[in-house]
Amino acid sequence: MRVSELSARSGRSIPTIKYYLREGLLPPGRRTAANQADYGDDHLHRLRLVTTLVEVGNLPVATVRTVLAAVDDEDRSMHEVLGAAHHGLALRGAEAPPSGAIGEAEADVDRFLERLGWSVATGSPGKRVLAGALASLRGLGWHVGADVFSRYAAVADELAEWELGRTPAGASRSRTVEAVVVGTVVFEVALVALRRLAQERHSAIRFAGGTSTGR
Amino acid sequence: MRVSELSARSGRSIPTIKYYLREGLLPPGRRTAANQADYGDDHLHRLRLVTTLVEVGNLPVATVRTVLAAVDDEDRSMHEVLGAAHHGLALRGAEAPPSGAIGEAEADVDRFLERLGWSVATGSPGKRVLAGALASLRGLGWHVGADVFSRYAAVADELAEWELGRTPAGASRSRTVEAVVVGTVVFEVALVALRRLAQERHSAIRFAGGTSTGR
Numbered sequence: 001m002r003v004s005e006l007s008a009r010s011g012r013s014i015p016t017i018k019y020y021l022r023e024g025l026l027p028p029g030r031r032t033a034a035n036q037a038d039y040g041d042d043h044l045h046r047l048r049l050v051t052t053l054v055e056v057g058n059l060p061v062a063t064v065r066t067v068l069a070a071v072d073d074e075d076r077s078m079h080e081v082l083g084a085a086h087h088g089l090a091l092r093g094a095e096a097p098p099s100g101a102i103g104e105a106e107a108d109v110d111r112f113l114e115r116l117g118w119s120v121a122t123g124s125p126g127k128r129v130l131a132g133a134l135a136s137l138r139g140l141g142w143h144v145g146a147d148v149f150s151r152y153a154a155v156a157d158e159l160a161e162w163e164l165g166r167t168p169a170g171a172s173r174s175r176t177v178e179a180v181v182v183g184t185v186v187f188e189v190a191l192v193a194l195r196r197l198a199q200e201r202h203s204a205i206r207f208a209g210g211t212s213t214g215r
Numbered sequence: 216m217r218v219s220e221l222s223a224r225s226g227r228s229i230p231t232i233k234y235y236l237r238e239g240l241l242p243p244g245r246r247t248a249a250n251q252a253d254y255g256d257d258h259l260h261r262l263r264l265v266t267t268l269v270e271v272g273n274l275p276v277a278t279v280r281t282v283l284a285a286v287d288d289e290d291r292s293m294h295e296v297l298g299a300a301h302h303g304l305a306l307r308g309a310e311a312p313p314s315g316a317i318g319e320a321e322a323d324v325d326r327f328l329e330r331l332g333w334s335v336a337t338g339s340p341g342k343r344v345l346a347g348a349l350a351s352l353r354g355l356g357w358h359v360g361a362d363v364f365s366r367y368a369a370v371a372d373e374l375a376e377w378e379l380g381r382t383p384a385g386a387s388r389s390r391t392v393e394a395v396v397v398g399t400v401v402f403e404v405a406l407v408a409l410r411r412l413a414q415e416r417h418s419a420i421r422f423a424g425g426t427s428t429g430r
Contacts, residue, residue: 048351052354077422079421082422119419120412127412132271140397141260152402155406159366159410159413160413182351184414187348189344191367191370193344194341194364194371198375203298
């Protein structure tokens with residue numbers, strides 16, 4: 001198909017598609033004339049994957065490139081690709097500047113994960129984020145240990161075990177890897193949105209007599 | 216205390232504090248000389264709250280101002296403040312441009328929430344985010360309905376009910392409101408981080424024979 005059809009079928013503008021091509025997020029089409037190229041269904045699919053990562057996951061282009069390289073590298077194990085995706089995927093709070101109390105919070109988080117029996121890599125961004133969250137709570141006068149996250153850890157553990165178990169059996173490697181990456185990004189966004197909606201619902205029940213305001 | 220002590224105790228630089236003062240995120244101190252003001256423990260506490268929202272929650276300054284105004288407005292019910300916080304708090308994916316398939320996805324999400332019996336406001340950003348997530352999955356060739364989110368909804372519902380139930384009894388309104396806002400922001404960040412860590416752990420068990428890579 002021509003780039004105009006790729007645009008129509010994906011709902012993305014031609015300049016956006018050309019930008020992704022320039023940035024290497026989309027492989028070039030098959031050249032058919034000096035200024036014309038032909039794109040296949042693979043391009044359409046890759047374009048939708050890029051769109052999901054950029055627009056739903058809110059990932060910077062450089063990160064998308066790293067994640068896609070891991071997806072495409074047949075020599076990398078599923079676990080490595082998931083690791084690359086996690087390290088590449090922006091995690092809100094990960095860039096919070098360290099405050100004085102962060103070192104103590106980090107040690108507490110390490111001990112907490114150890115008690116849970118979770119084996120995670122030393123540099124996992126998630127650990128830094130948790131430590132930052134703990135330090136923030138303490139700064140606000142909450143006298144809490146890392147076990148303030150216990151219930152969240154239990155929920156996350158159950159969910160992740162179920163999610164990893166859903167990885168489609170017998171699918172091609174590229175589809176499997178894609179399912180894992182999309183799952184991480186899209187269902188994370190969905191989980192956060194659903195928690196907010198559920199809070200709205202329970203806040204209505206608790207504070208507003210069961211009716212939601214029109215705000 | 217002087218601004219220098221406020222800076223030392225909060226771990227935030229004097230220019231940062233002056234910026235928050237200019238932006239109205241911190242109330243002015245009590246003026247003690249032409250170019251000098253005195254700050255109390257309330258300022259320190261408010262500064263830590265602002266820091267949490269900006270650095271952990273990654274919220275733009277304008278949003279923090281809106282959320283703080285709702286926190287400070289004694290006439291607003293808890294449910295309204297939570298609503299203001301939710302509408303103000305950035306939700307990843309909420310700004311994804313609508314694609315052709317979004318209308319259908321929105322209707323599906325509405326029916327899904329109705330089946331769950333969740334009463335949520337029409338304009339809740341969470342709904343738009345869910346619809347965007349569903350449209351993205353479909354664009355990638357996943358033949359799924361909104362019930363692909365069922366398990367996440369169940370988890371979110373249970374968590375939110377427990378979270379709202381934890382609102383401290385007998386605390387002052389301002390502390391209660393603050394606990395709700397901080398809870399939304401900080402525990403959301405923690406939940407996302409823990410899900411990633413749990414995925415890493417279960418990916419190690421499933422794909423890498425139980426050992427986490429050093430990445």
